[in-house]
Amino acid sequence: xxxxxxxxxxxxxxxxxxxxxxxxxxxxxxxxxxxxxxxxxxxxxxxxxxxxxxxxxxxxxxxxxxxxxxxxxxxxxxxxxxxxxxxxxxxxxxxxxxxxxxxxxxxxxxxxxxxxxxxxxxxxxxxxxxxxxxxxxxxxxxxxxxxxxxxxxxxxxxxxxxxxxxxxxxxxxxxxxxxxxxxxxxxxxxxxxxxxxxxxxxxxxxxxxxxxxxxxxxxxxxxxxxxxxxxxxxxxxxxxxxxxxxxxxxxxxxxxxxxxxxxxxxxxxxxxxxxxxxxxxxxxxxxxxxxxxxxxxxxxxxxxxxxxxxxxxxxxxxxxxxxxxxxxxxxxxxxxxxxxxxxxxxxxxxxxxxxxxxxxxxxxxxxxxxxxxxxxxxxxxxxxxxxxxxxxxxxxxxxxxxxxxxxxxxxxxxxxxxxxxxxxxxxxxxxxxxxxxxxxxxxxxxxxxxxxxxxxxxxxxxxxxxxxxxxxxxxxxxxxxxxxxxxxxxxxxxxxxxxxxxxxxxxxxxxxxxxxxxxxxxxxxxxxxxxxxxxxxxxxxxxxxxxxxxxxxxxxxxxxxxxxxxxxxxxxxxxxxxxxxxxxxxxxxxxxxxxxxxxxxxxxxxxxxxxxxxxxxx
Amino acid sequence: xxxxxxxxxxxxxxxxxxxxxxxxxxxxxxxxxxxxxxxxxxxxxxxxxxxxxxxxxxxxxxxxxxxxxxxxxxxxxx
Ligand SMILES: Nc1nc2c(ncn2[C@@H]2O[C@H](COP(=O)(O)OP(=O)(O)OP(=O)(O)O)[C@@H](O)[C@H]2O)c(=O)[nH]1
Ligand SMILES: [Mg+2]
Numbered sequence: 001x002x003x004x005x006x007x008x009x010x011x012x013x014x015x016x017x018x019x020x021x022x023x024x025x026x027x028x029x030x031x032x033x034x035x036x037x038x039x040x041x042x043x044x045x046x047x048x049x050x051x052x053x054x055x056x057x058x059x060x061x062x063x064x065x066x067x068x069x070x071x072x073x074x075x076x077x078x079x080x081x082x083x084x085x086x087x088x089x090x091x092x093x094x095x096x097x098x099x100x101x102x103x104x105x106x107x108x109x110x111x112x113x114x115x116x117x118x119x120x121x122x123x124x125x126x127x128x129x130x131x132x133x134x135x136x137x138x139x140x141x142x143x144x145x146x147x148x149x150x151x152x153x154x155x156x157x158x159x160x161x162x163x164x165x166x167x168x169x170x171x172x173x174x175x176x177x178x179x180x181x182x183x184x185x186x187x188x189x190x191x192x193x194x195x196x197x198x199x200x201x202x203x204x205x206x207x208x209x210x211x212x213x214x215x216x217x218x219x220x221x222x223x224x225x226x227x228x229x230x231x232x233x234x235x236x237x238x239x240x241x242x243x244x245x246x247x248x249x250x251x252x253x254x255x256x257x258x259x260x261x262x263x264x265x266x267x268x269x270x271x272x273x274x275x276x277x278x279x280x281x282x283x284x285x286x287x288x289x290x291x292x293x294x295x296x297x298x299x300x301x302x303x304x305x306x307x308x309x310x311x312x313x314x315x316x317x318x319x320x321x322x323x324x325x326x327x328x329x330x331x332x333x334x335x336x337x338x339x340x341x342x343x344x345x346x347x348x349x350x351x352x353x354x355x356x357x358x359x360x361x362x363x364x365x366x367x368x369x370x371x372x373x374x375x376x377x378x379x380x381x382x383x384x385x386x387x388x389x390x391x392x393x394x395x396x397x398x399x400x401x402x403x404x405x406x407x408x409x410x411x412x413x414x415x416x417x418x419x420x421x422x423x424x425x426x427x428x429x430x431x432x433x434x435x436x437x438x439x440x441x442x443x444x445x446x447x448x449x450x451x452x453x454x455x456x457x458x459x460x461x462x463x464x465x466x467x468x469x470x471x472x473x474x475x476x477x478x479x480x481x482x483x484x485x486x487x488x489x490x491x492x493x494x495x496x497x498x499x500x501x502x503x504x505x506x507x508x509x510x511x512x513x514x515x516x517x518x519x520x521x522x523x524x525x526x527x528x529x530x531x532x533x534x535x536x537x538x539x540x541x542x543x544x545x546x547x548x549x550x551x552x553x554x555x556x557x558x559x560x561x562x563x564x565x566x567x568x569x570x571x572x573x574x575x576x577x578x579x580x581x582x583x584x585x586x587x588x589x590x591x592x593x594x595x596x597x598x599x600x601x602x603x604x605x606x607x608x609x610x611x612x613x614x615x616x617x618x
Numbered sequence: 619x620x621x622x623x624x625x626x627x628x629x630x631x632x633x634x635x636x637x638x639x640x641x642x643x644x645x646x647x648x649x650x651x652x653x654x655x656x657x658x659x660x661x662x663x664x665x666x667x668x669x670x671x672x673x674x675x676x677x678x679x680x681x682x683x684x685x686x687x688x689x690x691x692x693x694x695x696x
Contacts, residue, residue: 067649067652067653068648068649068652070645070648070649070652071645072645072646072649102679103679103680104679105654105678105679106653106678106680109652110652192648192651196651196652196656200678203679207679210679210680214676214679214681217681218676221665221674221681225664225674227668315683319667319672319674319683320667322667322671322672322683323667323670323671323672332672332683437646437684437685437687438672438683438685438687438688439649439682439683439684439685439688440672440682440683440684441653441680441682441683442674442681442682442683
C-alpha cells in the first residue's frame, strides 16, 4: 500500500522533508513534486505515516501534519519524533516548512519553532507558502522578499493546486540542497512567547486580511451548522450518499453485465463444445465475470466520499456528531474514519490515529469493520436484486432497492454504535480513563480538486479488481473442478464438492440455506466478494446448457427463501471476513487477541442474527 | 476577580481573551496558545451546538471547534 521508494544507501540520496501544520497542502505539494498520488483531503490529519518518493536525484518525504513540537497525544509524539530524527540525520539535505497563505499566523507559530530547531541542528531550511491561489483570489499578493528578510530564511510562494511557482521551486531545490549550509536560518525566535508574538506581527504585516476569507465561510456555515437545518442537511447528505451508490451506478452495471454476457456468448460459441468450453463459461465468465459487474458501484462510492472529503464538510460533520457520538464512547473525530470505512476498512483504521484519546481510538478501530465496506457491495447488490422488486417513488428520486441498501448501511452503523456503547461500559476499555478534550480546526470550504479525485476513483476500481480477482479466479477454478468431476452428468450433488458440501450442510441449515451457499460463505472468508464469484461458478455448472442468465435470476429460479436471503444479508453486514483488516487491526493495536477476538465475536454475532432473522421471517 | 469563560460567551458575541485558567497542564496550555488562545486576542462565538455540544469560535483568522471542557478553561472579558 505504501508507494515508498526505498533509499539506496550506497548512493546516499539527499532527503528533502516537507513538514508543516495539518491541512497546509504538504501532500498535494509532495504529489506535484514526485508525481506520486498520496491521499489529499480537506481536513486536518490526512497523512498518518511518512511517505517518500523521488524527484530526480532527491528523495522527498511527506510528513504527517503537526500543530506543534510539544506533543499532545501519543501519535503526535510519533510524528514529532520523526521530525527530530530528520533533524539529526545526515541524509536530510533540506527542511521545507509548508505554510498556508490564508492562515499565515497559525502556520508561522509552528514554522518558527521548526526554524529555530533547524538552526540549532545546522540544517538548511526554507519556507514554502502554499495556497497563494487562495490569497490571489482575494487580491492579496505576498511580499516574498520582505518576508524572507524578516524571517531570515528563503521563502517561496506557490500553489500546489494551480501550480503557480511550482516549477521555480522544483528547479531551485537541487541547488538549495547542494548549498544547504547557505540557508541555515540567520535569525530565529528563542522563546515560546516570542514565537507567538512574532507570528502575530508578521501575519499582520504580510498576511491577508482574515475577515475577507472568513466571511464567505461563515455564510455557508450559517446554513450547514444551523441547529436543525444543519442536522437536516447532514441526514440528507448521508441518505443521498448511500442511495446514489445504487441509483447512479445502475446503468453502468447493466452495461458491464451485458458486455460480459456478450463476450461469454461470443467466446463459447466459437470454441468447440466440451470441458474447456464449460470451464470458460462457468468458472471464468460465471465466477470472475459476476463480480466485475460491481466495479461501477465502487467507483461511484469512492467518488462521493472523495467529494465530501475534499469539500471541507467532513470536519463540520465531525463537529455535529461529536455530542451524539460521545454518548456511545466515541469522539466526533471518529466520524471521518467511520465514513471512509465505507470504502475500505484498512485506511479507515489507520485514519483513526488522529483520535487523541487512546480509548476512543481503540473503540473506533474495533468497530470500523462493521461499516459496510465496498467488498460487501457485490453481496448486498446480488441479494437485493434477488429479493427486492425494482420499484421507484417520487419520480425515480427514491428507489426501493436503494432504500434497502440504505437500511443495510444503517444497520452496520447502528451495530457499531451499540458495540461501542457496550465496550465503553465494560471493564475492557477502562484501563485508560484520561479524556482528551476535543479541539478541531475547521478548514475552509473548497471546490474539490478534480485530478486527485479522478485518480482515486480509477484507483479504487483497479485496487478492487487487483485484490479480489486473483482470489476469485483461484476459488472459481478449484470450485469448478470439484463441482464438475468426477461425473458431470450426475449433477452437482454427485460431484466431489457435493460430497464435501453435505458435511458442512448441518452448520448452515439453521440459517435456512443449503450447502452451496454454505460453501460460498466459507470461501468468502478469503474475501467477501468471493461469495458472488463462488455462487456464479456453482450455478454455472448446474445450468451449463442454458443461456447465461444473470446470477440473480438463477438464484430466483432456484428458490432461495426470503427469510434465508435476509438472514444472509444480515450475516454479511456483521461478519468480519477480511484477512487484511485483521492484519491492520493487529498492527495498529499490537494485539493478536483483539484482532482474532473480533473475528470470532463478530462471526458469532453474525451467525446468531442471521439465525434470528431467518426464523422470524419464515 | 472571577472571569467569564468562553463557555459563557453567547452566539454572535465578541470578547477579548484574558488568559487561560491556571489549573491547566503545561501541554494543554501550550497547545491552546499555539492554536491562538492568547491574551489580547478577540474571539467570536459562531455557534453553540445543542445539548452542551461543542462551541464553534472564530479566532485569529481560523474557525475552531472546542468542547465544554476547553471552553471553560479560557477566560474572557466581554
Ligand atoms: N486552493 C488550494 N488548495 C490547496 C493547495 N494545496 C493543497 N490544497 C488543498 O488543501 C487540502 C489539504 O491538502 P493536503 O495536501 O491533504 O494537506 P496536508 O498538509 O498533507 O494535510 P495533513 O496530511 O492532514 O497534514 C486539500 O483539499 C487540497 O486540495 C493550494 O495550493 N491551493
Ligand atoms: Mg498530508
